Amino acid sequence: MSFINLKDKVVQVKIVYYGPGRCGKTTNLEYINKTYRNQIVSEMVSLKTHGDRTLFFDFLPFDMGKIKGYDIKIQLYTVPGQVKYNATRKLVLRGVDGIVFVADAMAKQREKNIRSLNQLHENLLSYKESIFKIPLVMQYNKVDLKEHGIPILPTEVLQKDLNSRLKVPYFEASAITGYNVAATLKKIISSTVISIQKKLL
Amino acid sequence: MNYGIVSQEQLEQIDTILTDKLIKLGVDCVIIIDMAGNIITAKDNGESKYDVYSFAALAAGNFATVDAMAKLVGEQEFSLLFHKGQESNIHFSKIDDELLLISMFGKDISLGFLRLNVVDVIEKIRQLWKRK
Ligand SMILES: Nc1nc2c(ncn2[C@@H]2O[C@H](COP(=O)(O)OP(=O)(O)OP(=O)(O)O)[C@@H](O)[C@H]2O)c(=O)[nH]1
Numbered sequence: 001m002s003f004i005n006l007k008d009k010v011v012q013v014k015i016v017y018y019g020p021g022r023c024g025k026t027t028n029l030e031y032i033n034k035t036y037r038n039q040i041v042s043e044m045v046s047l048k049t050h051g052d053r054t055l056f057f058d059f060l061p062f063d064m065g066k067i068k069g070y071d072i073k074i075q076l077y078t079v080p081g082q083v084k085y086n087a088t089r090k091l092v093l094r095g096v097d098g099i100v101f102v103a104d105a106m107a108k109q110r111e112k113n114i115r116s117l118n119q120l121h122e123n124l125l126s127y128k129e130s131i132f133k134i135p136l137v138m139q140y141n142k143v144d145l146k147e148h149g150i151p152i153l154p155t156e157v158l159q160k161d162l163n164s165r166l167k168v169p170y171f172e173a174s175a176i177t178g179y180n181v182a183a184t185l186k187k188i189i190s191s192t193v194i195s196i197q198k199k200l201l
Numbered sequence: 202m203n204y205g206i207v208s209q210e211q212l213e214q215i216d217t218i219l220t221d222k223l224i225k226l227g228v229d230c231v232i233i234i235d236m237a238g239n240i241i242t243a244k245d246n247g248e249s250k251y252d253v254y255s256f257a258a259l260a261a262g263n264f265a266t267v268d269a270m271a272k273l274v275g276e277q278e279f280s281l282l283f284h285k286g287q288e289s290n291i292h293f294s295k296i297d298d299e300l301l302l303i304s305m306f307g308k309d310i311s312l313g314f315l316r317l318n319v320v321d322v323i324e325k326i327r328q329l330w331k332r333k
């Protein structure tokens with residue numbers, strides 16, 4: 001639920017990066033955090049284990065400037081990807097306005113991507129949301145690994161596995177080099193803001 | 202998706218209630234957030250400088266976690282949550298299924314006194330909501 005403050009003319013929008021364990025959700029936010037310092041008002045908050053795995057969420061508030069006189073405050077979150085953390089994953093999804101599904105393009109992760117997307121579908125249903133209706137962008141991450149000779153799923157395969165029914169915008173990306181991290185973010189922000197505007201009309 | 206839109210008038214009334222009933226009594230900072238971690242309004246005594254956006258995200262997560270634990274042990278909810286520190290304390294209270302009231306206060310205010318006022322504030326805010 002985006003929250004709209006008519007007094008101060010502020011709109012808060014919640015965008016969640018979702019995907020299987022170690023697919024690169026936190027790395028996306030870290031890249032955004034270091035690249036857009038001037039649009040970020042406060043520190044990134046990371047609730048993680050000693051091994052740097054997300055335990056609850058990462059949180060990064062991102063200032064979009066004004067649209068039609070409204071100050072747009074984007075709240076970026078990641079979920080913990082490890083299978084055992086579904087209860088907390090669900091909590092983070094509460095009130096979500098837009099989702100980036102980060103898939104791991106490594107060939108050996110094929111099954112995990114599919115399972116994670118199915119669980120996203122179920123988790124949204126528990127909030128009476130539909131994966132077919134909510135603003136969603138696919139990101140096929142770690143494409144840089146191809147250069148290192150590590151087997152990568154071709155985009156056609158990822159599209160067929162994950163996006164054949166959803167048909168949402170998608171990007172090949174490398175969160176570690178930053179390739180298409182900003183493009184993914186811009187796309188989900190614009191889809192989400194458009195969807196909120198539509199609901200307001 | 203349901204949309205939380207609060208009118209300017211409602212927010213001003215809520216701000217007045219928070220200022221009169223909590224800030225004037227010496228509470229450092231009061232925030233109303235929704236369960237998604239959005240800030241509805243924040244009032245402070247002009248001295249405290251908290252990063253309210255991060256605070257709201259963490260507070261919503263904290264409350265949601267405790268709520269989930271309550272369900273696991275068969276409780277409807279733990280409607281009161283309180284964290285005590287050396288210099289400052291944080292008190293959480295549920296307004297309704299969507300909203301939380303969070304007060305941050307120092308050692309010169311007792312928990313009992315704060316709770317009385319919080320109950321009063323919540324009652325007033327609920328009435329305001331009902332009227333809309
Ligand atoms: N080569 C390569 N490695 C990446 C990329 N993105 C992330 N990684 C690495 O993958 C590992 C996991 O990244 P994280 O961002 O922590 O993954 P996560 O999705 O947040 O994982 P959880 O918090 O457990 O859900 C780290 O070692 C990253 O450096 C990428 O685009 N390319």
Ligand SMILES: [Mg+2]
Nearest residue numbers: 025026053054
């Ligand atoms: Mg992570």
